[in-house]
Amino acid sequence: MPHNHFMKNTVLSSTIGVTLLGGGKVEPATLSHALTLAPHLVAADGAAQTALEYGYMPKAVIGDFDSLSSDMRKQMPSEILHHIAEQDSTDFEKCLSRVDAPLILGVGFMGARIDHELSVYNTLVRFPEKRCLIVGEYDICLHAPRQLRLELEVGTRVSLFPLKPVAGASSGLLWPIENIAFAPGGRIGTSNEASDKTVDLEFYDDGMLLILPRHTLPRLLDALNVRVD
Known part of the structure; x- marks a missing residue:
């Protein structure tokens, strides 16, 4: 089934880059560097906790919120919280399909759970129109343009x-x-x-x-x- 079938309403539309923060391990310097290139921060579900711990308030938090505690939600404005209850897509896909930007840098998606990481790469291929680069401590990965x-x-x-x-x-x-x-x-x-x-x-x-x-x-x-x- 074409990936466009799964496209949802846009949560964040930006003319500048967006840094998408995942729930895996990410060094503060990596996140800081990504934000110099893609200044708007979007957190995937429980990654909002990492954002706050590192001193950043996300522009949006998107996910099914299964890893975002109620106490953590209270620390953020309600208007930035976008709860997507369906379980047919990953939190990364929920984010990627709802963010429109010329560049998306994904950090916190490499080097943790391998099943989560593989699902990220699968999503990249299913959304080839998104210019999304996954940035790790050692490597970067993207769906290659033609x-x-x-x-x-x-x-x-x-x-x-x-x-x-x-x-x-x-x-x-x-x-x-x-x-x-x-x-x-x-x-x-x-x-x-x-x-x-x-x-x-x-x-x-x-x-x-x-x-x-x-x-x-x-x-x-x-x-x-x-x-x-």
């Missing part, structure tokens, strides 16, 4: 992981991807690397995750034509 030109240092790790059958083309990779049928449970493209300062990627369908070292985030934002003031 075409992307990256300026990277030679030797930079470039990993590709398909969540749907997908093929593509490349230049500037140590191991080119032409004539490879990527698929879940089949051929994957992890631990490739840049063999040139310019890496061109093209994919013939949605479904490919692109995973890069976190230090490449500024160059990735440049490649996506995201300008941060």
Whole structure:
């Protein structure tokens, strides 16, 4: 069923970036850095507690509130609390489908529960129109656009992981991807690397995750034509 079937009313519409905070472990410096790039903060359910502990009041809190205590709710204005009771989607999907912004940086979604993390990547593929980057302590991950030109240092790790059958083309990779049928449970493209300062990627369908070292985030934002003031 097309993902648009699940689109819900927008909770936050922004012309600048949004940082989406999840319930996994996130260092204060990582959240602070994300907010310099995407200043509006949205918390997924119980992640609101982390936001408050780090000194931030979210613009919105979205989720089924199964991990947000009543005491915690009382610490926030009622108008920022958006309780979505249905259980057919994760809190990440509830947030992503209700936030409209040119850039969404997801922090607190890597490195904790693996089932939650996998569900995040599944959601990225189902909402390809959302420009959402998951930022961890070591890596960043996004649903790859159909075409992307990256300026990277030679030797930079470039990993590709398909969540749907997908093929593509490349230049500037140590191991080119032409004539490879990527698929879940089949051929994957992890631990490739840049063999040139310019890496061109093209994919013939949605479904490919692109995973890069976190230090490449500024160059990735440049490649996506995201300008941060």
